[in-house]
Amino acid sequence: MIYTICITCTVYEALEVLEEKNLGALVVVDESGKLIGIFTERDYARKVVLKGRSSKETHVSDIMTDDPVFVSPDTEIEYCMQLMTNKFIRHLPVIENNELTGIISIGDIVKHVINSKDFIIQHLEHYIVS
Template structure:
């Protein structure tokens, strides 16, 4: 199984972020525009949290708050679990399963360099399995 670096090389390292002082509504617009499930929250060029659709559903909708009046800071998930480019996909899957999360910011030398999702890990796993099956098939058939 590969590493986070392999995923970022395949999908790219574009990361969409938002300021903690923007409204939840602004964050939702960006999620919809970019077809995302998560934004990283950055303040003074430093990762301070993540904002997800789950945060919105549980901390705005169910609490009766207004998305136009609530700042991202109030509902973001602070101190997110992060990984490095050398973290294995297997470790990422374990973290996501144990912590019930779907996105992991990727940090190298204190800098945010990417984001991996559960979908990225599933695609990598399928690709690895397809490669293994193809290799074994060629070996068996000579």
């Protein structure tokens, strides 16, 4: 499931969704559902709390990260890791045919790497025993 927030919503509304869904980021979309930004806990901490703004009066559009880096469904995991590391980001929207189809988090990447290593270890153990 992809959780989104509208550009005109307040930061407070976005924080409510983050808390309710236990998320670290929301994809910001326009009226047509097109990706226009990302709102993260980091955006909130740096652009609201530290600047003395009010989360009930500040709009998501005022603090979101616009022009987000995104990937396609066929983007290799290693490239996603490289993008996240180089750009200091933790979330990558997935776009296919100009439509938002998902989002990859750093947690998703870590789970994939661990599962891949577990599979290799199991395969090697089976090979050694056989």
